[in-house]
Amino acid sequence: MHPKELVTRWVEAFNAADAEAIAAFYAEDAVNHQVAESLVQGRDAIRDMFAREFASAEMVCIVENIFEDGEWAILEWKDPLGLRGCGFFHVQNDRIVFQRGYWDKLSFLRMHGLPLPAE
Template sequence: MKSPKAVIKDWLAAYNARDADALIELYHDDAVNQQVAFGAPICGRDALLESFVAFFRAFPDNSTHPIHILEDGEWAVVEWQGSGTFLGELGGNVPNGKSFTLQGCGFFHIVEGKIKFQRGYIDKHTWFAQLELPVV
């Protein structure tokens, strides 16, 4: 079974390839992804897959690069820097070709070699200001 750090390296590779199918294979069926800046968590693989597909469609050049990857027992933590260009509709927002760069941090609980829980922290105001989107 892969270590949490190895699972996160696989996650980063799938994420940067914008391969939603490979990405979702890293999650438990009942996984939860809570992005704190956006409120309610996304629950279950079907909903997670839908969110990844929508995000990759909106930001087809999105990339995320790890600054640090830490492991403690069943947990992995990633400090990252990412960027992308808003080229597809997302959440009712019309694409405008604006680009962003952003830093954030993600916590991943890895159980039996798969992601059971994920929590991410970003500065939504900084991200949306770069994209010229309203922060709501």
């Protein structure tokens, strides 16, 4: 499966808030680093991270662009509340081995009425 196709399917699972389906896209020792958060390593830990996130806020990913370059897919996204971000997915052997995401955590917390970090 090409990286662009995999990320398209990943977005479908994300929008279904299906942490199990999302986890299946990752290699066993994958790394997910959302730059506003601590790095998460391993498929099980990534699944648990998404399960926690889906439980805390209703999230929707609206694809603006998905680009592919070799083993990489780049996702530009927005959500219905106006938040925007991008993600980089390194795909090998039909699995995500590394993901990095950029988005505004403070805006996300405010939009969802979640507690702000202590200063």
